[in-house]
C-alpha cells in the first residue's frame with residue numbers, strides 16, 4: 864500500500880510542523896488553518912476514516928480523545944477548543960487517513976458550516 868500523505872509527514876518524508884508525538888499518534892499544524900490554532904492529530908496507524916475503525920482500535924481512539932485536550936491546553940486553549948472529524952468526502956474529508964482537527968483561538972460558531 865502506498866503511504867498516505869499524513870504517513871509521509873509522520874515519517875518526515877515531507878515537511879510538517881509537528882507539535883506533539885508519542886508511540887500512537889502525531890500532531891502537526893494544518894497547512895490551511897481555519898483558526899489561529901489548527902492542528903491535526905493523526906494516529907500512526909493509517910485508518911482511512913472514522914467509520915473504518917474497528918473494535919481493535921478502541922484503545923487508540925480513546926487515546927486520541929484524551930490526547931487532543933492536552934494539545935489544546937499546551938497551545939493555551941485548554942478551556943475552549945473544538946474537535947472535528949470529517950468522515951467521508953461528503954462531509955469534507957479530503958485526506959483518507961483518520962485525523963482529528965483541533966481548532967482554537969477564535970470564537971467558534973455553532974452549528975458549523
Ligand code: DGP
Nearest residue numbers: 879891892893894895949955956957958
Ligand atoms: P479533511 O478535509 O478533514 O480531510 O482535512 C485534511 C486537512 O489536511 C485539511 O485541513 C488540510 C490539511 N492538509 C492537506 N495537505 C496537507 C499537507 O501537506 N500538510 C499539512 N500540514 N496539512 C495538510
